Amino acid sequence: MKPLGLNELRARQLGLLTHDEAVAFIRSDSDVSKSEGLSPHGRIKLQCNGATVYASLYQVTSDLIDHNEIGLSEYAWTKLGLTGPQPVTVSSAPPLQSMTHVRAKMFGEALSTEPAAEIVRDIVAGRFSDIQLSSFVAACASPVLTAAETIAMTKAMVETGKRLVWPAGKIYDKHCIGGLPGNRTTPIVVAIVTCFGLTMPKTSSRAITSPAGTADTMETLTNVAMDMAAMRRVVETTGGCFVWGDSVGFSPADTSVIRIERALNLDVDGLLVASVLSKKIAAGATHVVIDMPVGPTAKMRNLASAAHLSDLFRQVAGAFDLEVRTIITDGRQPVGRGIGPALEAEDILSVLDTQPHELSDLAEKSCVLAGALLEMAGICAEGAGADLAGTALRDGRARRKFEEICTAQGGFKTPPVAQFSRPIRAVRSGRVISMNNRMIARVAKLAGAPDDASAGVRLAVRLGDRVKQGDTLFTLVSGTRGKIAYAMNYVAESPFIVEIS
């Protein structure tokens, strides 16, 4: 092993999951702690293999860590490109200059383009601690980001990431602001609009806190992990794609900011708009439709806040020559019947196979969103889009297009089917008066989704349905018996997942 130099410690992988915050552990009585004057929970700068990482420091007084070691979280380990006990150079992190702009924003100064860029660059470089990031998010809530400030943030977020340029002049995209389980319209929308010649190179994410992301669902049907060259070939031949886009590197500041907003249970409209639009702009989109579900347990709770957000989307998009249409949708209950990767994939296939009675909500909603894109493209008159989209479902064109894209991506797969299931029955007769999106998502996760792609929840009822005592309300589905039990425990103590009058 290479001997340690001054201010060097030997890297040790701790297997610690800390999201995108780098965390390091050093003995409080190590020479480096003393010579650098490090303090508990201070910020340190780590250098190795030409990479630099800023980390939050925990000092250790026990034998958990040796005197010449530095314990590293997985994020820090990966960022430093470590493969073994290599020497890491440790020093106190210099003061974070862009915090000056955060403080100025708190004290009422408008966040202009260059300060926003400095902040976002430092966030992307990992220079912000979670404590500092939280103060930045709070500063964006108060005084609340104006349209001009949101434009500055959007620009900064685009510029810190990768950016795509497509040969087609017009690139179509869609986005859902989230919070609704089973709302898996994206693959259907792509299949429909590409039938009409639109280009829609869709990249999607995996689940962060939900039971399934579009990438998780599509992975049960085809290969979604593709590099840029492969993705371009698929789009060239089919007009669309269903690709896992997290690794593409659009708007990298986004992940950290969203994580802090979630911890604070704070939605800052300006940050949401900057996050969504920066990713769309980076992906090369020119026309975007945005699905905004509104409901008591959705992300948007009422129409007034949806209208405000919608306005901000339009103002900011305008500054980037991006055409945006926001569509307020029903967020009072999940969309479709399945919650979980494979269960949602089955819903998608059912819609494409035109079984309108069972799946009217998912089919209809997909047609509304696809229709908006067709109208924006001038393929049909305003108001005629949803009907036109429906024709592509009914005549099987969308189904064939879907298979064509899957084949181009490496082949069509059949989603896995779970081995275990358990129905949850109504304890009394009556009408279904509410469905709690958050609780339903939690149940699906306890059943194993998304890691177990076959797991989740299959809903048997919808709002307004009349049920008799003993009727199935929903079914727990899982690849392991133990997880059915975990989910059951939660269901047993949560009477209001599906509420009956």
Next chain:
Amino acid sequence: MKPLGLNELRARQLGLLTHDEAVAFIRSDSDVSKSEGLSPHGRIKLQCNGATVYASLYQVTSDLIDHNEIGLSEYAWTKLGLTGPQPVTVSSAPPLQSMTHVRAKMFGEALSTEPAAEIVRDIVAGRFSDIQLSSFVAACASPVLTAAETIAMTKAMVETGKRLVWPAGKIYDKHCIGGLPGNRTTPIVVAIVTCFGLTMPKTSSRAITSPAGTADTMETLTNVAMDMAAMRRVVETTGGCFVWGDSVGFSPADTSVIRIERALNLDVDGLLVASVLSKKIAAGATHVVIDMPVGPTAKMRNLASAAHLSDLFRQVAGAFDLEVRTIITDGRQPVGRGIGPALEAEDILSVLDTQPHELSDLAEKSCVLAGALLEMAGICAEGAGADLAGTALRDGRARRKFEEICTAQGGFKTPPVAQFSRPIRAVRSGRVISMNNRMIARVAKLAGAPDDASAGVRLAVRLGDRVKQGDTLFTLVSGTRGKIAYAMNYVAESPFIVEIS
């Protein structure tokens, strides 16, 4: 060992220093992680021995932690009253209700008494994560806390801690807003004003980030760790005391808030005022003088901000029938010659032994502060206090009173003297035009202060002094040769600690 029940894990002490944030480590694939649906860096609730602790969770994928174990930081370990591998009950922390008030404050609602109380109670209970605390501090900066809001915070901070009542009707106290090394006026002020019959039951803190707190300095001269009964006896017989007050438990929310402000490099006037006054009110003070040093490397950088802070102190104090006098002092350089516990103790003894020429700044400043208290007490006319205070120094009364208090506290000790020292000399001739308080504090800490009570810096020059090349500017002092070397390394690369024109 007691077998583990449902949702129980075996406690393991990790020896992790995390200030007052509880941190826990659990295997991501443990049954508890799965059944509780825990996510990386989520918040969990720990219960053991009748105590409840809220902790930030790090999930571990390696063998660092066993499947049935929970690794705990020192703070969590102590708060749970653990002594060994006892079972700890683990669950997801419920949402923090008082964050509703934090968000409301961000969105422009005034922070009124009951919401402030709920927030402060939750901070004291450790329910706030660092991320949430940071958003609260940011919310107090924007919109900036008004006098009314500061009063609400002060009230909440008083009510969550212990509170003292003294038989004497009037209780005198002093406070320095900090940032100035060597500014050890407190023991001298206590010795002077108690000569005139004032009651001043002074509790002081140990160093947090500075090279010495008053408690560290006084510990080199007498016993400072006393319980309330012993402290009362000393005050009854002598009128004053020099006691380490951190463990008394005044205003316990304070520590967490100050730590976050430091991490953000953000001074929120309202939080500073609430912090200082809540502790004084809890300690039973009725008359307080506040030392506000102003200088480029002090906490207050200019007179305008000092004036604003001074106003806020007076408005808030008025709401609690507390008489406050703020005194703006020279913060351009350290006070006295010694920086570090024993070195500052020597300065104090020199002042009490009336060696006015060498230590005129510390003696004069102590007289100004003591004089203000004498004036507030009506012992002398306005403007005559400093002179009157000086008489007690010159005629030896203050020295005798100081020894009387030390004797009542358990005896007078001689401060330790360091074995190693090294002079730092002027590299050129000229006039001393600036002294950097922060860098001087850093050097003293690198030399070993405050853990090594004998260590620190002894200044040989003051602002405006003419020096010749090779003259000693200051001397590094330490009990260990290695720490002299650490401090020297820093001095060698920091040319502007003492700047010569």
